[in-house]
Each structure stands twice: as C-alpha cells, then as structure tokens.
Amino acid sequence: ADRRAALAPLRKRITEAEAVIKRLTADIAGLDVALAQPDLFARDPAKAAGLAKDRSERAAALVRAEEEWLAASSDYESAMA
Numbered sequence: 552a553d554r555r556a557a558l559a560p561l562r563k564r565i566t567e568a569e570a571v572i573k574r575l576t577a578d579i580a581g582l583d584v585a586l587a588q589p590d591l592f593a594r595d596p597a598k599a600a601g602l603a604k605d606r607s608e609r610a611a612a613l614v615r616a617e618e619e620w621l622a623a624s625s626d627y628e629s630a631m632a
Contacts, residue, residue, distance in 0.1 A: 561627040568620035575613040582606040 585591070585602050592599045 558630055561623055561630060564623035565620060565627060568616050568623055571616040575609050575616060578609050579606060
C-alpha cells in the first residue's frame with residue numbers, strides 16, 4: 552500500500568503528460584490541415600503566419616510534454632525496481 556501510494560504521483564504525471572501529448576498532437580494535425588490549403592498564403596498571409604506561429608508553439612509544447620512523459624516514466628520505472 553505504501554509503495555502504491557508513493558507511485559501514485561508518478562502515475563499521475565504520466566497520465567497528465569499523455570493527455571497533453573494527445574491534445575497537442577490533435578491541435579498540430581488540425582493546424583497542418585489548415586496550413587496545407589494551397590492558396591492560404593496568397594489569400595491571407597496574416598492568417599497563414601498566425602497559423603504557422605501557433606503550430607510552432609504547439610510543436611515546442613509537444614516536445615516539452617514528451618520530455619515530461621519520458622522523465623516521469625523513467626522515474627516510475629526506477630521506483631518500481
């Protein structure tokens with residue numbers, strides 16, 4: 552029971568990171584679809600720039616979330632050993 556209680560915060564970190572990764576991956580996919588419109592950059596360059604910036608920010612956040620997931624998973628595995 553003590554071990555399970557000690558592992559709970561690590562499992563929570565993993566679960567939270569997975570949720571963030573899932574959300575950001577979906578956001579990026581949606582932005583990729585929007586950015587793939589052939590005439591977007593010619594028709595509305597400001598919108599295209601905004602979408603590209605949003606995608607870049609979400610991609611950076613995804614990297615951070617993946618790093619958090621890896622760290623939490625590693626900590627969990629170490630605690631299980």
